[in-house]
Amino acid sequence: MSILVDENSRVVVQGITGREGTFHTKLMIEYGTVVAAGVTPGKGGKKVEDVPVFNTLKDAVDKEGVNVSCIFVPPPFAADAIIEAASAGLKVIVCITEGIPTLDMVKVASFLKDKDSVLIGPNCPGIISPGKTKVGIMPGPIHMQGGMAVISRSGTLTYEVVDQLTGVGLGQSTCIGIGGDPIIGTTFIDHLKWFKEDPETKGVVLIGEIGGTAEEEAAAYIRKEFNKPVIAFIAGQTAPPGRRMGHAGAIISGGQGRAEDKINALEAGGITVCMNLGNLGQTALEVMGKS
Amino acid sequence: MSILVDENSRVVVQGITGREGTFHTKLMIEYGTVVAAGVTPGKGGKKVEDVPVFNTLKDAVDKEGVNVSCIFVPPPFAADAIIEAASAGLKVIVCITEGIPTLDMVKVASFLKDKDSVLIGPNCPGIISPGKTKVGIMPGPIHMQGGMAVISRSGTLTYEVVDQLTGVGLGQSTCIGIGGDPIIGTTFIDHLKWFKEDPETKGVVLIGEIGGTAEEEAAAYIRKEFNKPVIAFIAGQTAPPGRRMGHAGAIISGGQGRAEDKINALEAGGITVCMNLGNLGQTALEVMGKS
Amino acid sequence: MKLHEYQAKDIFGKSGIPIPNGQLVTAVDQATKATQIISGAPWVVKAQVHAGGRGKGGGVRVVHYPYEVATATEDLLGKPLVTKQTGPEGVIVNQVLIEEGVEIDREFYLSMVIDRSSAMPAMIFSQAGGMEIEEVASKTPELILKEYIDPAVGWMPHQARNLIYGIKPPLSLGPVKTLMSIMANLYRVFTTLDCSLVEINPLAITKEGKVIALDAKMSVDPNALFRQKELLHFDDPREKDPLELMAEKYSLNYIRLDGNVGAMVNGAGLAMATMDVIKMAGAEPANFLDVGGGASESMITKGVEIILKDRRVKAILVNIFGGILRCDVLARGVVAAAKKGMIRLPLIVRLKGTNVEEGREILRNSDLQFFVAKDLAEAAELVAKQVS
């Protein structure tokens, strides 16, 4: 098992003819992902890496039965792409695009409220169920199939963590970058709920960062509802307030979003917080060894 | 039993200081309805028929624990009033107002999608559970408590039907005017589902009219899911196409909404369709006698 | 509220939806001048009436010489145009639109309406343009494509692509882009002007590859006119039945029909049902008249007057279920009409509800000749007897 994506996922790449879209289509196929279709308006009938390209997502669904989307379209058109995917009934929508206007995401979030689609991202590395499928831009080879779930607001930081986990022999069930923007499709809690029901997942690494209150909310949820071991790390302990630290969502403002508040909340929730990134793998090994 | 409203309903009248609002507040109280509060912005602190008036619905909820709203505010402000009521968490919202712009109702419908509120109307006479409470403008005395449910797109036509039912000795559990506009909060099917679960309700009179396909959809639902006797009447058998017959929703256009199609669909659903309004009470008595 | 083609096109032109060059004329000499401004030949001369079916009724003429433009205009102006929607007497043509003719390569259909079931606006597109959409719907329903518009996000580009990329054979990039912008603009027009219908049929692609709205239908939600005041001047009372216009003035909801039994009812549903009852009793309703809940005595009197102005009426049925409208108010209004000597036809009255006794009393005490029906069934019988 794993959550949301696995060997049965039939992936459509929205924006497949763009530079990034083409590049990562190749890498996903190399990893073993079934990339069944691509979409670029006006390029219908072409092929990219032997994948058929359609003008609309509707066509891709009708002709190729795709059920997971991976979006690489540029920021001005990304909200349209997400809504197109949800309208076409895709179960899982992964939006890699960074730089979508926040008010576009307000509309997207409103649109998705009564839909069955799960949106991962935007501004995220995607989702991987190691050994099964990879929908996103993370380096495949660092992953190893196993029992750890990883949920993260970050990209390369996640790779660092996964690499350490693999290094200490802790494989992963599913790793998810939920995205670094203020408004994202799914939160820590959404994924924790799914991981709770996933028998393959034995423990969770939760990688947060400054900004917002998502980690505090996750801590409250874990305390009340979550019964598997959780190891957490918060990036940005030394970040100054009022400055956006790369991610649109990573900003301490109005007295909210400080790393220490998040760490306190997590520890109060009985969660092991790793303070030094260098030791994360080791910490995870200790926690999982105990359980 | 009855559905949606009963003796426990604490009603707030939105637009209570207006002419209609005040008039019907009086009549509702006379019928026995608990009108616990009124709302008119800027008139907070006043009283109407001994009912305290508040500036906002939020205040009325906080101070008087109201759970059902009856809206009389003029069309330009009615959408705001409905959304205010839903935001304040009211369970049942009855909107009497006629003449709300359709695009306002598009927004209202979208807003209500993920809320728990039930909207009845707009452009409707309201809802009455005879002997318990009346939330609306229907004449109370013609009603009699009993086992017949009435669901109708019309106003005075409903009174005519109820009067005939009472005349033949068939009392009513709950009578609902769902409204004569193209976009309404709840449809025949919504109420049929609730009546299905209401043990007091033994049979249903469904009063449709030309325009739209609500009756056809109800017929399909009844055939599949509804197990109590239904008597139907469709107004507008002689109405010309392309003309709006009083109600904004009562128009035959684009080959849709004809009375004969509705009657055929209902009969195909095994529903007794009364062709002549004059005989409705008698027909109902026969059907209910058989069952 | 219906707009004329030229009015809708005026709005289109200002909203980024391409239209042909054209000019509205109300006199023949203007028509001749128009040909000097508007490029041709050919020219298209189009009668501006609200009724549909103009083309088959001879209201649209394609001509090739300037003098023909004048002749066609003269042919149409001031004369009744009969279409399948007007009835045999037709409607008088007061205005004519003269447009440049274009060479059509392909014809599409594009419209927007409110979809009741989903409670959302819908954009409807078909590549089978130029014919009536009902015909397409019955013969080739697969050629009609719909997109529903969530008000939280508005019209989205992928929806346009869903409609446009279904066209076979496919369009080239230029027309695709223009169609996308036309759809986005149509959505903006529809929502900002509170339309209940906007229809472009045909939406043509010319031989030069231009996309252009050759016809335009637009209706505005009458409930929204309070915030669309700048559209009020588009209202053309000349297009309305004079009795309906008079009723409108007194806030009475009156629709003229072809029968001989006038009906006065409170409530639209009951009014429709009363019409049906009349028909079922073997007579024909002469009108739909809902006097509404808030009718005053004088409005009732006016209602009687309007019913009786229709010379075909042979009897009147008053069917009132008193609620907000009290039966005594109704009775006073009817008696007032009688006193003015208006009522010389058989009057059948069926009263029920609020203040019914008082109402009957008022009628009894007047000089008025009338029949009282105890219920709807009896009322219908009495009516039928009077007109048979």
Add this chain to the structure above:
Amino acid sequence: MKLHEYQAKDIFGKSGIPIPNGQLVTAVDQATKATQIISGAPWVVKAQVHAGGRGKGGGVRVVHYPYEVATATEDLLGKPLVTKQTGPEGVIVNQVLIEEGVEIDREFYLSMVIDRSSAMPAMIFSQAGGMEIEEVASKTPELILKEYIDPAVGWMPHQARNLIYGIKPPLSLGPVKTLMSIMANLYRVFTTLDCSLVEINPLAITKEGKVIALDAKMSVDPNALFRQKELLHFDDPREKDPLELMAEKYSLNYIRLDGNVGAMVNGAGLAMATMDVIKMAGAEPANFLDVGGGASESMITKGVEIILKDRRVKAILVNIFGGILRCDVLARGVVAAAKKGMIRLPLIVRLKGTNVEEGREILRNSDLQFFVAKDLAEAAELVAKQVS
């Protein structure tokens, strides 16, 4: 992107949000002239800098004679203003806003932000205006009211009433109406200009009962600037750190901090975590620098250059987890910087991921002196050793 007070007020003025009469001046003689146009006394002279806390920092002066306006302006212009947000060196004041003073009766707080949890814009109102909202939030949280705005329906009048009718003592009808219109207009400004923050504090009621925005803060979502081109001219590069400005030009995400260890990282999260690791090893990060996934060799070189322009830097840590950014590209960029003679400080390199061997090879084959760390823990130790 932050706007200056005068820029935000300019937008307010055009959007139906009342503002005081005022004039922007950049020279003392303009200040004297301004007093002839703007009614006073008193006048308010306000330094136009992005940093908050201007009032307490002496950047806002209320004066009563025209010559004082000139003196105050001279006092501020061209000189550094130190506030709690600027750091000890302060920011240079380049522009001064001169406004009519008003007699304040009551002060409110009004703002709009995006609420992350609900994914909706929120309107925030408090009747405790004039003080910092964080202070109100901690002392009297019940005085802060919020309304969330559903994008399907937009800002609704009842939401304004929910905020306004909570005010004690209650306002009279005039101010209620103005406040309602200000809120509706603020919502329009926020959404049409893609704002991330709009704040009016204080929103004052004058002794004459007028409602007026005495201050204005506005930030625009940088991700939306592609469709807000007309706002680009509001950008004031003089307000930015020169190194950050240079980084921006090369699409590098650089933020200057106070420490002595320069850091170059790919990915914002990893860059933050690297800063934390440096700190935990007992050193202080001199910057945040995310070179991003698509960095080219020359961008890397530029990044090194920017880090080194900060004279406080004593050592550099390069931490790259190669993914889209390949380690060999990173190595070439660093070597190119070394060849230009830029690197004279200890360099600690930690490479991992795509093409890591190739990258290490390139570094080894260069003349560059550097330390290789096998993992993050070791990298931090090496850094600490170099700067201790």
